[in-house]
Amino acid sequence: MITYLRVNAEHAGFRELVHELDAFLAVINGTGNDFFSRLNHIEPLKQVVVACEGGRAIGCGAIKAYDEETMEVKRMFVRPGKRGQGIAAGVLEELERWSLELGYGRCILETAGALTDAIRLYTRNHYRAIPNYGPYEDVATSVCFEKRLV
Secondary structure (H helix, E strand, C coil): CEEEEEECCCCHHHHHHHHHHHHHHHHHHHHHHHHHHHCCCCCCCCEEEEEEECCEEEEEEEEEECCCCEEEEEEEEECHHHCCCCHHHHHHHHHHHHHHHCCCCEEEEEEECCCHHHHHHHHHCCCEEECCCHHHCCCCCEEEEEEECC
């Protein structure tokens, strides 16, 4: 059974998953990885969801305030052997619920255009493509999405 825990960036399972995510993204991003690494520090993340199975962290995601109405979804990852089981969708749903509870009505996110499974996840969960925002404005490899929660 999968359980979804609300934690913060100090959670050991989250830190372990982010280490795996960073190694994966270093390959995907290649020479541009330094730029993305600067945007993905986990220390400021206070709202983190960790998916666990049998006490082991198998997936994660986080949100952080982008503006007064918007949460930005960060650090979405599911271990390769656990993909395709709805775990990422469960993490995303819990992050959206948490955003609403905190008074935010919109989520935005950035992903790499090469991550077709991630793009499929977001579109299946009613995210729509938007122009690249903030630090991703001029990044040709980035694809940005939003979802209105209310």
